Amino acid sequence: MDDPAFTLPTLNPIDENTQTILLHASQHNLAALKPLLRIPGNASVQDPETGFTPLHAAIAACEDEEGNSSEVVVWEVGGEKGDGEKVDIEKAKDVVRELFMSGAIWNDLDVRNETPGCLAWRLGTKTRDLYELCVEAGVRAEMLLGIMGRYEALDSGDEEDEEEGEADVDAMESETNGHTAEGVEGEGEEKKDVNSADYLASTLKFEDDKLLDADANGVMMAWETNIMRRSVDLLLPNQNQQAGEGARILNIGFGMGIIDRMFAATKPRSHHIIEAHPAVLEKLAAADSDFSSAWESSAPPGGKYVVHKGRWQDTLPGLLESGEVFDAIYFDTFGEDYSALKEFFSEFVPGLLDENGRFGFFNGLGADRRVCYDVYTRVAELDLSEAGMDVEWTDVPVEELGGEGEGEWKGVRRRYWTLDTYRLPICSFLA
Ligand SMILES: C[S@@+](CC[C@H](N)C(=O)[O-])C[C@H]1O[C@@H](n2cnc3c(N)ncnc32)[C@H](O)[C@@H]1O
Structure with a gap:
């Protein structure tokens, strides 16, 4: 031949x-x-x-x-x-x-x-x-990575030889939170990590049922609407308040605005949105947007409706300084890895969440492979506990979504979700 x-x-x-x-x-x-x-x-x-x-x-x-x-x-x-x-x-x-x-x-x-x-x-x-x-074993490896990360941050000059068993730690390092599970790279798969800086500078494609980045990665998709619905219901169990008495809400990552529309429908007292991508911000500011300046001016007396333009990393220190406190906080970004989520709930949630408040995040880490999903779910639980929070998990069935490139996945570079159950986290401070 x-x-x-x-x-x-x-x-x-x-x-x-x-x-x-x-x-x-x-x-x-x-x-x-x-x-x-x-x-x-x-x-x-x-x-x-x-x-x-x-x-x-x-x-x-x-x-x-x-x-x-x-x-x-x-x-x-x-x-x-x-x-x-x-x-x-x-x-x-x-x-x-x-x-x-x-x-x-x-x-x-x-x-x-x-x-x-x-x-x-x-x-x-x-x-x-x-x-x-x-x-x-995966949980131990990832926890070790967390410790090594902290150690390296303290003393980055001392490079140690890679010990046996650390390759697994490296593979976990590339795990991306939100809507791109890089995880374990498959044989023959094109390696193209999503990273925050490239994503925020990229051109986005807005479709009816999805939001894609320049490489056709799914930033947000309509099939997640049910997950957003359950998240809102569990974050805000007392939604039937009088106007002006609603909850104080902080949402990180607007995406398709699915969760923010649901939050807005609860008539919150305060509703803060943090969004960093210029194209999403442009949509948000448009005259026909539900979250334009007209929305910002419609807050009830004593409350505040606001879109913070920029990365949460740059916005939150100011919000902390201003003394704002929230009853519900939701975190769902794109192109960021687990260390970003951990930084968020360890460094910022303790100062921003009311003592009786609830915090949730999109639990999409490693969701293209069951074992990675289970590892990350447990790692998050351990780290949340270290940050003083307890997690209640609710299993949400994910209906059959069709194969790679089918149905809603058509035009999406990589099917980032393959599991039949979403584990929805609701976190509150340990008593
Ligand atoms: C998965 S989408 C959020 C979807 C949203 N939960 C919904 O219901 O439609 C992620 C959003 O986070 C934004 N984002 C990514 N990194 C960010 C950062 N560092 N700070 C603020 N927003 C960020 C993205 O531009 C995108 O709009």
């Missing part, structure tokens, strides 16, 4: 060390595996053909009763075979724990674009405990 398009990729042959480790992992042979895992790097070797790491191998070897298997791969070493034995899930758990303790990377991808956690979830109920171990 002369046509280069038909040239088969040449795979590096698997080396004996990798083969041995994968075999012991798939046999859940802890005694044989342990001494090998003392050597740095051995916990995260990968089969060049399948992309399996020892974690994948240990999990794949657990078929459930319905026969949901993962095309179990058996590594032969000197005639030994790893199949035929009944799987003891407790042994599998011990192996997975040992692998994590030895630096195994929780979100390495195999050639099917699955992390070990994705595989454990797909194999069914029998491997749920293994899935949990993957989530816990």
Whole structure:
């Protein structure tokens, strides 16, 4: 075959060390595996053909009763075979724990674009405990990243060598909050991170059912209306107040204005919107906008309706200084990573939220991959607790949205939501 398009990729042959480790992992042979895992790097070797790491191998070897298997791969070493034995899930758990303790990377991808956690979830109920171990490892990695971030901010001159297991930490670092889940980059996927500065300088495309950035990333989409509705209802449980007695509301990120229209319909006493993108601000200021200067002048006596033009990072210090306090705060930006959300609820919410107030945010971190979503949901809960807040989660079903490029996803570069349930956070101060 002369046509280069038909040239088969040449795979590096698997080396004996990798083969041995994968075999012991798939046999859940802890005694044989342990001494090998003392050597740095051995916990995260990968089969060049399948992309399996020892974690994948240990999990794949657990078929459930319905026969949901993962095309179990058996590594032969000197005639030994790893199949035929009944799987003891407790042994599998011990192996997975040992692998994590030895630096195994929780979100390495195999050639099917699955992390070990994705595989454990797909194999069914029998491997749920293994899935949990993957989530816990992801949470530990991300919490470590948070600590390292703080350390680096204090002393950025001292660059340490990357330790085993830190690659997973790096992958989490690129996770973007809101409506672009970068997360774990899939094999062959074009890497194009969204970042705040580029987004805010980009041209936007306003359509009836979505708002897109210049790269056709979904900034906001109409399918999220139900999530916005539930968020408003849970943030403001007492909506039937007399005019002028409504709540004091702060919303960060206008987008399509879906949540702000709902907030406005509750007849708030104060309604502050912070928006940074010039094109969104232009729409907001238009004569036919529901939030033009006419709206700003319509606040009830003693209240205030205002659009703050600029980034929340630049606007909030002044708002704090002015002494404004809110009953409900909602945060939903675009192109910002988890550290921005964390900065918001750690540095600003404590000073801006009334002691009996409620704070919510769009929980879209890692929502293109269940295991990442579960990791981020737990990380957020831990960090919120450190910031003095308690979270109540409400599960909101997300109806089938159609496949990549179908229905509302038509024209959107990447389907950022693939899960059937949205976990809606409502936070309040710990008693
Ligand atoms: C996902 S949309 C918000 C959608 C909104 N919840 C709705 O119901 O339509 C995110 C919005 O945040 C804005 N944004 C992004 N970064 C921001 C920042 N640092 N400060 C203020 N607004 C920002 C974007 O321009 C965009 O309008």
